[in-house]
Amino acid sequence: MKFDSDFHMHTTASDGHCTVAELVCAAKERGLKRIAVTDHSFSSIMCHQTLEKFEAQRAEIDAQEGVEALQGIEANIISEDGELDVPDEVIRRADVLIAGFHRFVTLMFESESRRFLLVNGFASERARQKLYDVNTSAYLKMIERYPVDIIAHIGHRCPADFVKIAEACAANDVYIEFNEKHILDTRGLDESIDDIVATGVKFTVGSDAHRANRVGKFDNVATFIKKHDIPLDRVYGIDGNVPTFKDRSGWKR
Ligand SMILES: [Zn+2]
Ligand SMILES: [Zn+2]
Numbered sequence: 001m002k003f004d005s006d007f008h009m010h011t012t013a014s015d016g017h018c019t020v021a022e023l024v025c026a027a028k029e030r031g032l033k034r035i036a037v038t039d040h041s042f043s044s045i046m047c048h049q050t051l052e053k054f055e056a057q058r059a060e061i062d063a064q065e066g067v068e069a070l071q072g073i074e075a076n077i078i079s080e081d082g083e084l085d086v087p088d089e090v091i092r093r094a095d096v097l098i099a100g101f102h103r104f105v106t107l108m109f110e111s112e113s114r115r116f117l118l119v120n121g122f123a124s125e126r127a128r129q130k131l132y133d134v135n136t137s138a139y140l141k142m143i144e145r146y147p148v149d150i151i152a153h154i155g156h157r158c159p160a161d162f163v164k165i166a167e168a169c170a171a172n173d174v175y176i177e178f179n180e181k182h183i184l185d186t187r188g189l190d191e192s193i194d195d196i197v198a199t200g201v202k203f204t205v206g207s208d209a210h211r212a213n214r215v216g217k218f219d220n221v222a223t224f225i226k227k228h229d230i231p232l233d234r235v236y237g238i239d240g241n242v243p244t245f246k247d248r249s250g251w252k253r
Contacts, residue, residue: 001225003218005237007036007096007150008074008177008206013057014039015047016210020060020069023215027067030216034068034242036096037061038152038206041075043085044102049073054090070245072096074152080134082141084148091146092248098177098206099142100152101135135160143168149245150204153179155186162188163195170201175236175243178221181208193228203230205237 009023010016018026020037027035037057039049049057054073061069073094075084084091084099091097135158142148143165151169154176155162169176176196183189209215225235236243 001222001232001238003205003216003222003238004032004240005034005205005242006032006207006209006216006218007070007072007204007237007243008038008098008152008179009035009209009215010039010074011037011057013049013053014044014074018212020057020064022212023209024064024067024069026212026215032067032216034070035215036070036072036098036206038072038074038096038098040102041073041085041090042087043076043078049090051087051089054093058093070095072098072149075099075146075148076102077138077142080138080141082138082143082145084142084146088251088253092251094248096150096245097146097148097248098150098152099146099148100154101156101158103157129159132159132161136164139165140168143172143174147246147248147251148174149243150175150177150206152177152206153182153186153208155189156182159188162192163199166196166199166201170199173244173246175202175204177204177206178218178224178235179206179208180214180218180220183224184220190228193224193230197228197230197234201234202243203235204243205235 011020058071061071075086078085205221207214
């Protein structure tokens, strides 16, 4: 199994420590063929993408050589209705749209969203159980509403029915990410991965690197793939499997 792509990483446009050029340099050193730069979206606290930074980053990415560099964004699911915090313009212009749950998102939304985010981030065991259905439904609504490409670190700090979500992903050409930072500590993933695979869903690989030296490193993902005997032709970003991302240029809400 050879990793040739990395579809999740951060730059100084959000909370990463490196420039696009530094990440590309690291990707080349690792022998990667393509990467996606996926900074945190607009409602992340403190460090997040803006329209101005997104524009400047596009020019920087287009200037890179030797690696296919895509410009993405890592969107936050911010409500029970599956709302994403990405302006329509950025949805249309991003080469890759990845989406997931995160803590530390600006609480500028209605009260339901506020409760939803806080409880997801810091839930007691009982609250986790209650949120299982709410979270699952938020994922499903998001997949219905938006032309999303990848579900980032599914289930990370967010209990949900992974199999139901995988069914929706398979039906809507959405990839599920194998995230190097979180794949081994996501509760319930080990138990449900066989059923997730059985839905026919495809997977991508993402290091979630915040520093150049993490780009293209997939020790945990490799361990997980081997442990669960995941069919390698279903994993995009290894062995020459190139994913197809959606054309959103004409997308309207
Ligand atoms: Zn994330
Ligand atoms: Zn990330």
